[in-house]
Amino acid sequence: xxxxxxxxxxxxALGSDLIALLPQLPSVLLLIAALLALLSNRSRERALxxxxxxxxxxxxxxxxxxxxxxxxxxxxxLIAFAIPILTILLVFIPEQGLTxxxxxxxxxxxxxxxxxxxxxxxxxxxxxxxxxxxxxxxxLWFTRLSAGTGLIYAIAVGIALTMIIRRQQSIESSVLxxxxxxxxxxxxxxxxxxxxxxxxxxxxxxxxxxxSGLLHIGFYDELTQIGNRRALIEAAKTAGxxxxxxxxxxxxxxxxxxRFGHDLGDQALKVIASCMxxxxxxxxxxxxxxxxxxxxxxxxxxxxxxxxxxxxxxxIANYDMVIRDKKQRPRERTIGEKKRGAxxxxxxxxxxxxxxxxxxxxxxxxxxxxxxxxxxxxxxxxGGRNRLEFA
Numbered sequence: 001x002x003x004x005x006x007x008x009x010x011x012x013a014l015g016s017d018l019i020a021l022l023p024q025l026p027s028v029l030l031l032i033a034a035l036l037a038l039l040s041n042r043s044r045e046r047a048l049x050x051x052x053x054x055x056x057x058x059x060x061x062x063x064x065x066x067x068x069x070x071x072x073x074x075x076x077x078l079i080a081f082a083i084p085i086l087t088i089l090l091v092f093i094p095e096q097g098l099t100x101x102x103x104x105x106x107x108x109x110x111x112x113x114x115x116x117x118x119x120x121x122x123x124x125x126x127x128x129x130x131x132x133x134x135x136x137x138x139x140l141w142f143t144r145l146s147a148g149t150g151l152i153y154a155i156a157v158g159i160a161l162t163m164i165i166r167r168q169q170s171i172e173s174s175v176l177x178x179x180x181x182x183x184x185x186x187x188x189x190x191x192x193x194x195x196x197x198x199x200x201x202x203x204x205x206x207x208x209x210x211x212s213g214l215l216h217i218g219f220y221d222e223l224t225q226i227g228n229r230r231a232l233i234e235a236a237k238t239a240g241x242x243x244x245x246x247x248x249x250x251x252x253x254x255x256x257x258x259r260f261g262h263d264l265g266d267q268a269l270k271v272i273a274s275c276m277x278x279x280x281x282x283x284x285x286x287x288x289x290x291x292x293x294x295x296x297x298x299x300x301x302x303x304x305x306x307x308x309x310x311x312x313x314x315x316i317a318n319y320d321m322v323i324r325d326k327k328q329r330p331r332e333r334t335i336g337e338k339k340r341g342a343x344x345x346x347x348x349x350x351x352x353x354x355x356x357x358x359x360x361x362x363x364x365x366x367x368x369x370x371x372x373x374x375x376x377x378x379x380x381x382x383g384g385r386n387r388l389e390f391a
Contacts, residue, residue, distance in 0.1 A: 023196045026056050029203025036210040040217070044090045044171050045210050047110045052178060052206070054111040055083055056199045058118055063189060067144060073132035074121040080135075080149040080186050082117065084156040086110050087175050091163050143187030153183045170209040177205040221287040223266055224273035232286040232294055236366040243298045244305050244359040245366075246283070247373040248276065248312075250291040251352040251385040260349065268321065268351055275315050281308040302359040302390055309355055309388055317386060321349040354380035358391035 030053040037045035062075040090110075121127050135146040143150070160176035163169075181198040188194050219231040227235070236243075250256075250272055257265040269291065276285035276293060281304060283295040295312075297305045356377025358369050372391035380389040 022193055022200070023060065026196060026199035026203050027053065029200060029207055030056065033203060033206035033210055036207065036214070040210060040214050042095065042210065042213070044093060044095055045174065045206065045213075047108075048087060048090055048171070048174055048178060049206055050108075050111040051083070051086060051114060052199065052202055054114050055079055055182070056195065058114070059185070059189075059195045059199075062118070062122075063195070067189070068133070070125040070129060071118075071121045073135075074125070074128045075118055076144075076186065076189070077128060077132040077135060078114070078117055078121065079182075080145060081152065082114060083182055084152050084179050086113070087178050088156045088159050091160065091172055091175055140187075144189050145183070145187050149186075153179060170213050174206055174209050178202055181205075221273075224270055224287050226273050226277065226293075227284070227286040229286065229288050232288065232296065233366075235284060235286075235296055239296065239298050239360075239366070242301065242360055243296065244300050244302050244357065245369050245373045246295040246297070246305070246309055247288070247356045247370070247377040248272070248293040248295060249354050249377055249381070251354055251381075253291040256349070264349075268349075271319060271321065271351060272316060272353065275312060275319065278315070279308055279312050281305045283308060300359075301361065302357050305357070306388070306390075309357065313353055313355060313386065313388060317350065317352050319351055321351055352386035354385050355388045356380055356391070357388060362391060 030049050034046055034049035034053065037043075037049055058075055058079060062072055063079075065072045067073050067076055135148070138146055140147050140150045145153070156179045157176065160172055160179060164172040164176065181202045185195050185198040219227060219234070221228045250268065253265065253268070256268055269287075272293060273285060273287065276283070276295060279285065279295060281297055281300055283297050283305065286294045286296065288294045295305075295309070354377055356373045356375065356379070358372035358376060360369060362369060362372055364372075376389040376391045380387050383389065
C-alpha cells in the first residue's frame with residue numbers, strides 16, 4: 001500500500017511528460033554505471049550493472065502482461081530465483097581486471113546467462129510452466145513472490161549485511177541494494193512504473209558507489225588508507241589564515257626494508273599511519289609519499305600542537321613492532337584486528353619518527369610553509385632523529 005501511494009504521488013508530481021521518460025532512466029543510469037566500472041577496471045560492478053540492466057530489459061519486455069500468462073510467469077520465476085543467487089556470488093568472487101579471463105567471464109557471463117535462460121523459456125513456453133504457475137498462485141503475504149523466493153531473498157540480504165559489516169566494501173552495499181529493490185519490484189510488480197522507479201534508484205546507487213570508489217582511489221593512499229598528497233593540497237586550500245603543518249618521516253626506513261623486507265616495511269608504514277590517526281589537537285593525517293607523512297592542524301599554532309606531536313612521537317617510539325609470520329596471519333581483516341596486540345613481545349625492531357613543524361605565522365603560501373617544515377624535518381634528522389624541530 002505504501003508503494004502504491006508513493007507511485008501515485010510520483011505520477012501526480014512529475015506530470016505526464018516526465019512519467020513517459022521514467023522507463024528510460026534505468027537504462028541510461030545503468031549504462032553509465034557500467035561505463036564507470038569499465039573505466040575504473042572493476043569487473044564485479046560491471047557484472048552487476050549489466051546483469052541489472054538485462055533484468056530490467058526482461059521485466060519491461062515480458063512482465064507487463066499478467067503473471068498468469070506465458071512466458072510472463074516463467075520469466076518472473078527465473079528473475080526471482082536467479083538474480084539474488086547470482087548477485088550474492090559477486091560478493092565472494094575476487095576482483096579481476098578487464099584483461100584477466102576470470103574478470104571477463106564474470107561481467108559477461110552473468111547477463112548472458114540470464115538472457116540465454118529467458119530465451120529458452122520464450123522458445124519453449126511449456127518449460128517450467130506448471131511450477132511457475134504454482135508459485136505465482138501462492139504469493140507470500142501481500143507480495144507476488146512465493147514463500148520459497150522470499151526465503152532466498154532473506155538469506156541473500158543476511159549474507160550481504162554480514163559481508164558489509166566484515167569487509168565494508170562498496171560491492172556489498174550495491175548487492176544489498178540490488179536484492180532489496182528487486183524484491184520490491186517483483187513483490188509489487190502489478191503497480192504502475194514500479195520497475196522504472198526501483199531500477200532508477202538502483203542505477204543511482206551503483207553510479208554513486210562506483211563514483212565514490214573512484215574518488216577514494218584519487219584522494220586516499222591505498223596502503224595506509226589515509227589521505228594522499230592530492231587530498232593534502234585540497235585540504236590546504238580551506239585551511240584559512242591560521243594552521244600548522246608537521247612533516248613526519250620514518251627513521252632508518254631503508255634499513256627496515258633491507259633487513260626485514262618490503263612486507264614488514266609496509267606494516268611499519270601502516271603502524272605510523274594508525275598512530276597519526278589518533279593524534280589530538282584536530283590533526284588530519286596524510287601520506288605525502290614513500291615513508292613521509294604530513295599532519296595538518298587547521299586553526300592551530302605550532303605552540304598549541306607541540307604537546308600532541310610529542311605524544312605522537314612517544315607513542316610510535318614505544319610501539320612494540322611484532323614481526324608476524326604470514327602463514328599464521330588470519331585471512332579475515334577483522335579477526336586479525338582482534339588478535340593484534342594479544343601476543344605482543346619485545347622485538348629487535350623499534351620504529352621512530354622525526355618531525356618538522358611550521359605554522360602560517362611564518363608567512364608565505366602553503367608551498368613555502370611545506371619547505372619550512374621540510375627544512376625543520378632535516379634538522380631533526382641531522383640532530384639524531386626521533387625528535388621534533390620547529391621552523
